[in-house]
Amino acid sequence: MRIIHVVVSPLIALTVGVLFLGLSRKIIARVHRRYGPPIYQPVIDVVRMMSQRSISHGALFELGVVLSLAGSFVTVLFIPLGGTEVSRELHPLAHGVLCPLCGSGGLLVVIYLMLFSPLGLALGAGASANPNASIGVSRKMLLALAYEVPFLLVILAVMSHYGTISFTEVVARQQQGNWGVLSVPLSAAAAFLILPAMLGIRPFDMATAPQEIASGPLAEYGGPYLALIAVQKAVHLFVVISLFVDLFLGGGVNIITFLLKMLAVFLAAEMINAVLPRFKIEDAVKFCWKWPTALAFLQMIITVVSK
Amino acid sequence: MLPAIILVIAFGGTGLVYLAGRVHPRLRDVLAVLSSLVLVGVISYGYGRWGQLTWFSKFLGVDLSLRLNALGWFFSIYIALINACSMVFSLSYMEGKERLDFYYSMMLLVSASMLGVVLSGDFLSFYIFWEIMSWSTYLLISYKRGLALHAGMKYIVMSLVGSCVMLVGILSLHAQYGTLEIVELRGLLAGASGGYIAFLLLAMGIAFGIKFAILPLHTWMPDAHSEAVSPFSAVLSGVLVRMGMYGFLLIMYSLVGIKTILELGRGAWDFHLLFSWLGALTIVIPTFIALLQDDAKRLLAWHGIGQGGYMIIGMAFGTSLGVAGGIFHTINHGSYIALLFLVVGAVEYRTGGVRDLNRLGGLMQRMPVAFLGCLVGIMGLIGIPLTNGFVSKWVIYKTLIMEGRPFLAFMAFVGTWGTVLSVYKLLHNMFLGQLPQEYSKVERSPLSMQIPILFFCLVIFVFGILPGIPLRVIQGVQREMGFEPLELTLWGVASDTGALNMLNICLALGIAFAVVFLVMRLGPKGRKVSQDDSYAAGSYVPADRYQHSVEFYNPLYRMISPYLKDRADQFCYWIADRIGGLSDSTRRIYTGYAGTYVLYIVAFLAFLIFVQLVWKTW
Numbered sequence: 064m065r066i067i068h069v070v071v072s073p074l075i076a077l078t079v080g081v082l083f084l085g086l087s088r089k090i091i092a093r094v095h096r097r098y099g100p101p102i103y104q105p106v107i108d109v110v111r112m113m114s115q116r117s118i119s120h121g122a123l124f125e126l127g128v129v130l131s132l133a134g135s136f137v138t139v140l141f142i143p144l145g146g147t148e149v150s151r152e153l154h155p156l157a158h159g160v161l162c163p164l165c166g167s168g169g170l171l172v173v174i175y176l177m178l179f180s181p182l183g184l185a186l187g188a189g190a191s192a193n194p195n196a197s198i199g200v201s202r203k204m205l206l207a208l209a210y211e212v213p214f215l216l217v218i219l220a221v222m223s224h225y226g227t228i229s230f231t232e233v234v235a236r237q238q239q240g241n242w243g244v245l246s247v248p249l250s251a252a253a254a255f256l257i258l259p260a261m262l263g264i265r266p267f268d269m270a271t272a273p274q275e276i277a278s279g280p281l282a283e284y285g286g287p288y289l290a291l292i293a294v295q296k297a298v299h300l301f302v303v304i305s306l307f308v309d310l311f312l313g314g315g316v317n318i319i320t321f322l323l324k325m326l327a328v329f330l331a332a333e334m335i336n337a338v339l340p341r342f343k344i345e346d347a348v349k350f351c352w353k354w355p356t357a358l359a360f361l362q363m364i365i366t367v368v369s370k
Numbered sequence: 371m372l373p374a375i376i377l378v379i380a381f382g383g384t385g386l387v388y389l390a391g392r393v394h395p396r397l398r399d400v401l402a403v404l405s406s407l408v409l410v411g412v413i414s415y416g417y418g419r420w421g422q423l424t425w426f427s428k429f430l431g432v433d434l435s436l437r438l439n440a441l442g443w444f445f446s447i448y449i450a451l452i453n454a455c456s457m458v459f460s461l462s463y464m465e466g467k468e469r470l471d472f473y474y475s476m477m478l479l480v481s482a483s484m485l486g487v488v489l490s491g492d493f494l495s496f497y498i499f500w501e502i503m504s505w506s507t508y509l510l511i512s513y514k515r516g517l518a519l520h521a522g523m524k525y526i527v528m529s530l531v532g533s534c535v536m537l538v539g540i541l542s543l544h545a546q547y548g549t550l551e552i553v554e555l556r557g558l559l560a561g562a563s564g565g566y567i568a569f570l571l572l573a574m575g576i577a578f579g580i581k582f583a584i585l586p587l588h589t590w591m592p593d594a595h596s597e598a599v600s601p602f603s604a605v606l607s608g609v610l611v612r613m614g615m616y617g618f619l620l621i622m623y624s625l626v627g628i629k630t631i632l633e634l635g636r637g638a639w640d641f642h643l644l645f646s647w648l649g650a651l652t653i654v655i656p657t658f659i660a661l662l663q664d665d666a667k668r669l670l671a672w673h674g675i676g677q678g679g680y681m682i683i684g685m686a687f688g689t690s691l692g693v694a695g696g697i698f699h700t701i702n703h704g705s706y707i708a709l710l711f712l713v714v715g716a717v718e719y720r721t722g723g724v725r726d727l728n729r730l731g732g733l734m735q736r737m738p739v740a741f742l743g744c745l746v747g748i749m750g751l752i753g754i755p756l757t758n759g760f761v762s763k764w765v766i767y768k769t770l771i772m773e774g775r776p777f778l779a780f781m782a783f784v785g786t787w788g789t790v791l792s793v794y795k796l797l798h799n800m801f802l803g804q805l806p807q808e809y810s811k812v813e814r815s816p817l818s819m820q821i822p823i824l825f826f827c828l829v830i831f832v833f834g835i836l837p838g839i840p841l842r843v844i845q846g847v848q849r850e851m852g853f854e855p856l857e858l859t860l861w862g863v864a865s866d867t868g869a870l871n872m873l874n875i876c877l878a879l880g881i882a883f884a885v886v887f888l889v890m891r892l893g894p895k896g897r898k899v900s901q902d903d904s905y906a907a908g909s910y911v912p913a914d915r916y917q918h919s920v921e922f923y924n925p926l927y928r929m930i931s932p933y934l935k936d937r938a939d940q941f942c943y944w945i946a947d948r949i950g951g952l953s954d955s956t957r958r959i960y961t962g963y964a965g966t967y968v969l970y971i972v973a974f975l976a977f978l979i980f981v982q983l984v985w986k987t988w
Contacts, residue, residue, distance in 0.1 A: 116896070117894075119899070121735070134879070137879050140878055167869070167875060175754065191904065193906075194916055204790065208787050220776065286896065287894070348929065363780070
């Protein structure tokens with residue numbers, strides 16, 4: 064059973080992630096009053112790129128991409144993707160928790176596994192010997208430092224509110240009582256404010272800015288490598304949004320409700336993406352360290368005091 | 371008998387190597403490596419053979435004794451291994467340098483005295499070995515002369531202050547209880563008052579804190595590291611600094627006892643919480659100062675200080691899990707920081723002494739093994755899963771969260787992110803990006819450098835995937851100190867409140883990596899191009915000037931550098947200036963002219979006569 068879960072979870076992440084990418088282009092086009100590409104356009108792109116030939120700057124240039132995508136897939140295995148153990152009688156369609164490796168380390172491992180994909184891309188980009196790539200990586204690192212400060216406060220507030228480091232336990236406690244968005248509301252607000260930064264979408268897309276630094280780390284990539292990076296972006300999108308749903312919206316009693324909640328969060332984030340222009344990196348750092356950090360900090364004080 | 375044999379081999383090796391150098395340099399090199407390897411063998415044979423012996427009775431009325439126990443063995447093997455690796459590394463790194471007899475025998479003396487410290491059974495032997503360690507370290511730090519003399523002076527002055535305070539603590543123990551035997555003192559101290567325990571912890575703590583480089587006492591470390599030769603930096607940061615950790619463990623848990631420590635102080639003055647907060651500050655501030663450094667070894671030195679904070683937090687917290695994490699992090703840190711110093715040493719060796727991060731780049735193509743070492747080292751330093759640094763950090767984080775201290779956990783996490791940024795800069799500026807023309811002919815590191823680098827890489831992964839091996843030894847150490855044993859498995863920590871299974875994580879990553887790699891291979895293979903053949907959006911690219919590494923995180927530097935002044939260092943220099951000024955004005959009394967001295971004598975006689983006339987004292 065667990066083996067099946069291990070295979071199914073990444074496949075769900077892949078399908079939904081790619082679908083969301085297509086949806087994203089469609090939504091932005093509609094907001095801009097264009098017609099937009101078909102929703103399956105990313106699939107076409109990936110298949111086309113897989114057949115094209117790219118240049119290569121050596122083994123690390125290629126392995127960095129592989130490491131990045133593998134890291135994202137493994138992260139998916141540690142995140143509960145819907146399902147419940149606590150309220151199965153109440154919901155006829157509920158199933159057991161879909162999280163094959165939740166028992167191997169909990170939320171702390173998720174935080175660290177999420178390092179693999181930026182690190183892999185940074186290594187590959189560094190091996191490409193293109194200064195645009197290096198500038199992009201430097202921006203990506205700074206942005207990560209900027210949003211990790213509030214993000215860690217958020218995760219710690221949630222973990223100390225529920226008194227556990229186990230991810231399934233956090234979800235189960237929400238399904239029994241209030242959702243996280245009600246019991247730790249300021250953390251939820253902070254997490255939503257940094258959501259675009261974690262996803263790397265506008266107004267926080269300075270790391271891969273096409274017009275300024277030739278897409279940064281992606282500058283030298285093409286063909287199958289670029290296809291894998293596109294897939295990585297999709298899986299990463301899935302990881303971040305599912306984290307939000309699990310931490311604040313009580314996960315889902317089954318995979319369908321889980322995906323519906325994800326869709327709602329994704330649409331909200333896309334609305335910001337569609338209308339805001341890009342920040343400068345300094346402003347992004349200042350923003351992340353101001354409002355989201357203040358909110359998350361306040362929530363953590365409340366959590367510690369009320370314990 | 372065994373601890374005596376170990377010390378005889380260690381100190382004997384020192385003298386022998388010096389004499390061998392007089393005969394033939396080759397003989398000296400062989401002997402130095404051999405004696406450090408023999409030590410590793412003898413110490414590993416000693417596992418489980420605990421015992422105590424008196425090696426000098428009634429020295430100043432005190433019996434001097436040696437003992438081998440779990441804590442001592444744990445630190446001995448760690449000292450011996452890192453020392454052996456840096457000995458092997460020295461073979462080519464030091465080749466052709468001057469005063470090599472002195473260098474090799476001092477390296478062995480440092481490790482011998484460290485072994486003495488961890489094997490002593492009473493505080494007088496402890497103090498004697500501690501002093502030998504401080505002085506031999508001083509000589510090695512100032513080995514290169516020039517600026518190194520200044521760094522060495524800074525170290526020895528701070529070290530002496532620490533020794534004096536420690537001596538006060540030891541003497542008070544002797545005055546109070548009439549013995550310095552650690553085992554006996556443990557029983558006697560059970561009835562001591564809280565005030566005396568606090569005094570003892572403070573006196574010893576300052577000495578250990580200076581060696582350990584805890585925040586306000588850290589100022590000697592960055593200078594010492596950037597001036598010492600690289601193989602010695604590895605020993606210095608990997609083990610010597612961690613003798614402070616041994617000291618803390620010894621007095622806090624072997625001597626005073628866990629129960630007393632946890633009950634010491636109350637409210638805001640709770641001892642173990644205050645100490646944990648000191649650890650938290652030691653993590654954050656030095657890590658962000660490291661971000662601003664451009665000298666590779668200085669950057670690593672600041673990380674050495676910062677990582678010490680994790681050990682302090684874990685150890686000070688006083689739970690079984692926390693202390694295990696603190697001790698485990700000590701050896702983990704030793705393995706990857708030593709590895710990183712060796713890598714920087716290898717780069718220095720091949721590029722002619724360059725370690726300025728703004729002048730290197732692209733060396734991955736020329737020095738693949740050094741690159742691999744650097745990559746694994748920084749992964750350990752960050753604590754990426756599959757490396758040993760991850761396991762110990764996970765254990766420490768879990769302790770902090772489960773005990774309801776999220777703010778401490780937050781400080782520790784932010785420190786990790788500061789580490790990610792600065793070590794990526796280290797890796798990128800040395801090994802990634804474009805290879806400058808002047809280094810295009812650089813050769814691979816020699817075999818004697820590759821062996822220690824690969825050995826440390828292996829240790830980092832083995833302890834990372836099967837952390838049960840070292841944790842079982844740590845369990846023995848903890849049992850000795852009176853902690854509840856942890857629930858362990860070979861691949862992690864078993865627990866009801868969240869277990870860790872590194873083998874699963876390893877398998878998942880391995881399989882995912884293999885699958886993605888195969889998918890990538892389905893597409894056409896990439897066409898290999900030179901590094902200059904890269905996309906520049908149509909603009910002209912001058913050759914050899916196409917590397918983004920200077921001011922790598924420029925926007926952040928501008929934001930944080932005003933807040934990150936090393937105030938403690940400035941304060942020490944201020945005090946040193948004042949003392950210098952005071953001594954200078956005292957010196958002016960001695961002008962060197964006979965006339966002035968006559969004047970002093972006459973003035974003094976006049977003063978005496980005046981006193982006699984007015985008060986009739988005589």
